[in-house]
Amino acid sequence: MAPTRNSAIIFNEVPTGYPEPGKTTIFDENRTIDLENVPLNGGVLLKVLVVSNDPYLRGKMRDASIASYSDAFKIGAPLSNFAVGRVVRSEAEAFKVGDHVASFLNFEEYTVMPGAALSWVTKLDNKVNLPWSVYVGAAGMPGRTAYSAYHEFSKAKKGETIFVSTGAGAVGSLVIQIAKRDGLKVIGSAGSDDKVAFMKEIGADVAFNYKTTSTDEILAKEGPIDIYWDNVGGATLDSALGHMNVNGRIINCGMISAYNTKEPYAFKNIMRIVTHSLSLNGFIESRIGPKHSEKFYREFVPLLANGEVKYREEKTPLAEAGEAIRKIQMGENIAKSVIVVAED
The missing domain is CATH 3.40.50.720 (NAD(P)-binding Rossmann-like Domain)
Structure with a gap:
């Protein structure tokens, strides 16, 4: 099988002020991936559907020598954040092809989660039938x-x-x-x-x-x-x-x-x-969420599905993610910012 395009948003340089699209981040549409043969190492290959765009990402756009509560983005590598993807290949018994999962994923079209990282991957049952984008926002x-x-x-x-x-x-x-x-x-x-x-x-x-x-x-x-x-x-x-x-x-x-x-x-x-x-x-x-997680999904998420709790989304295609990142830092977004990588 011929290599498949695997476009991504790449961290290009550390900003001194607000992040600038095309400078702080670049859209690289020349990357490829071999979907059939890329090594999974006991893990899963995911088609990334939606990625969250959050204010805290600015703190990860720093020199890697500066310590913080989360790792800095690596120059030349894709950005990453909370996301939803669909399994397209699996070497893990717990995940089947077609399963939808939530995890910390790259801003790219396809990504591999090896077996060693599967503890960070959660299967989404979505019994309340919310759009997948909500699972990186109000239900995420x-x-x-x-x-x-x-x-x-x-x-x-x-x-x-x-x-x-x-x-x-x-x-x-x-x-x-x-x-x-x-x-x-x-x-x-x-x-x-x-x-x-x-x-x-x-x-x-x-x-x-x-x-x-x-x-x-x-x-x-x-x-x-x-x-x-x-x-x-x-x-x-x-x-x-x-x-x-x-x-x-x-x-x-x-x-x-x-x-x-x-x-x-x-x-x-x-x-x-x-x-x-x-x-x-x-x-x-991540330090306090697990204590409240069960009640959140059992009691709060259904309120989103039935409309008792309202939410708004502002969706941006992957190619324009750099501009969406700039907007959220400057307060120009009008709703929850979601980067749409692919349809289901």
Whole structure:
């Protein structure tokens, strides 16, 4: 059999600011793979269908000598992230041709998961018949992030107030809906009027555009807040600190305001952690997710399927993934960003 095209998004160079398509990453459509003879080493050959595009990928676009909680991307190799694929060849008893799986896969058309890596591969039964793209979004890592950290750290009580930054994003929009189902008053911020409208649609009691409205003024009027879900860091975190209730809880999911700059933010309200007896929890989903995973798939995923919990997706073909990565870092995406590699 003739070699088959195996296009990929390649990490080309470490960016100094925002990642640039064609420079930070390149689309290589000249790569090939021998589907019949490529060694599997006891594993599986997958046709990659969809890959998640997430803000945290910027942290992996660094010099490999800089240590962090996850490995840096390798120059000249494909990017990788949470993805869904379909088995096209298998040497593993647990996986059959045609099975759909979720794992950490390359941004490429076909990829091999050797036997030694199969512990990271999960078979998807999809009994609720969701589109496969949802399993890299609301029913995947972003969904588990919202669900597990909220239940792990929020200690939410009915009637309390939560502030969610990036409230129209893949994670924040689910936090808003989980909190509303818990009976909380929800304040959400985002960077466009379209995103504000979406936050209102999914139940936020107060939704505002932080680019045109003062976060401090909103929180002074609508607070104090008992829980702050932080996706932003910097000035937004500082504002939240200034309006927290005594014994408030801060859940740090991400700090995208610092991902593309080396300038540290000078906090003005950080002493309130002491004076207001605040708790602050950062987390990595893979460390707390397994504790909540069974309940997430049993109770939360069906809510996505029946429409009780809403989600939005913004789909981009593989060839344009570099631009999608840039957009998400600059906050220009309007929904959960999904890279579509192939149809089923």
